[in-house]
Amino acid sequence: MKLIVGLGNPGLIYTASRHNIGFAVVKSIARLLKVALKKDSPIAAVIGKTNCSQHNLVLALPQTFMNLSGLAVKAMLKKFKVGPQDILVVCDDLDLELGRIRIRPHGSSGGHKGLASIIEQLGTQEFNRLRIGIGRPKNSADTARYVLTGFLRKEKAAMEKAKEDAASCCLSWVENGIAQTMNIFNTGTPCAK
Numbered sequence: 001m002k003l004i005v006g007l008g009n010p011g012l013i014y015t016a017s018r019h020n021i022g023f024a025v026v027k028s029i030a031r032l033l034k035v036a037l038k039k040d041s042p043i044a045a046v047i048g049k050t051n052c053s054q055h056n057l058v059l060a061l062p063q064t065f066m067n068l069s070g071l072a073v074k075a076m077l078k079k080f081k082v083g084p085q086d087i088l089v090v091c092d093d094l095d096l097e098l099g100r101i102r103i104r105p106h107g108s109s110g111g112h113k114g115l116a117s118i119i120e121q122l123g124t125q126e127f128n129r130l131r132i133g134i135g136r137p138k139n140s141a142d143t144a145r146y147v148l149t150g151f152l153r154k155e156k157a158a159m160e161k162a163k164e165d166a167a168s169c170c171l172s173w174v175e176n177g178i179a180q181t182m183n184i185f186n187t188g189t190p191c192a193k
Contacts, residue, residue, distance in 0.1 A: 001056040001082050002174050004029065005073055007091040007114040009148075010063045018134040019066060019147040021159070022090040022114075025132070025166045026059050032167060035059055043075035053175035069114040070121030077122070084127035088173050090166060091115060094143060096133025099158035101166050102186055103130045105178045128178055132166050 006026030007019075014020050030037050035048035037059065046061040058080060062072030077083065088103075091114055096102060106126045109116035119125050135155075137146040151159050165185070172181040 001058065001080055001086060002052075003058045003060060003076060003080065003082060003087040004170050004174070005060045005062065005069075005076070005087055005089045007066060007069050007089060008061065009065050010061075014148065016150040017148045018151065019092055021092045021132045021134060021163070021166075023061050025090045025130075025163055025170065026061055028163055028167045029170055030059050032171075033057075033059075037061065039063070043079055044072045045076060047076075052171065055174055057174055066114045066117075068117055070117035070119070073118050074121040084122050084124055088128040088130060088170060089115065089118060090130045090132070090170065092134045092147065093131035094134060094136050094147070096131055098133050098135035098155060099162040100133040101130060101162055101169060102133075103128065103169055103173065103178070103182055105182075128173065130166060130169055130173075132162055 004026060006022035008014065008023030009020060030048050033050050033052060035050045037046045037048040040047045044062060044064050046063060048059045050057050060076055062069045064072045073087065091112055093110065095110065105128050107129065108125060109119055115129065118127065137143060169181060169185045172184060
């Protein structure tokens with residue numbers, strides 16, 4: 001079984017924010033695979049189950065708010081009886097250029113509160129993560145506010161492309177594994193602006 005977990009904040013007010021790009025990618029995958037996402041209260045997440053590339057696949061959106069994402073992810077691993085190596089966490093990244101995606105098998109939180117929560121709850125950094133570049137604000141002191149803003153009109157085309165590429169990357173991870181997917185998607189070329 002494989003789990004793809006999109007990070008974000010629940011609630012309509014956050015839907016189009018930069019911080020919710022992980023939610024947006026998982027919702028795109030759900031639409032592509034025609035999977036209904038439903039609330040699973042015991043694990044504080046919205047989930048959908050399907051089969052993909054001969055794997056049982058769970059798509060999940062934690063409903064714990066970003067800073068507590070690890071609580072939901074830990075509950076998912078227990079419920080579905082999988083290890084950290086069987087999850088792919090999709091999240092935003094301030095340090096990647098707008099529209100660039102990067103998948104890795106492990107690493108630090110890089111200052112991302114959702115990843116930090118997952119690392120703390122699981123007691124390991126050894127889980128796959130797909131980061132999607134949202135760019136940095138001109139005034140770095142405003143990052144907390146910046147991640148909760150929506151994308152500018154001039155950024156939307158690049159982010160739609162990034163969302164499509166990220167969804168393809170996730171499905172490649174399910175089918176081909178991390179090494180081959182890194183070779184395909186970590187080319188260093190951001191989406192066209």
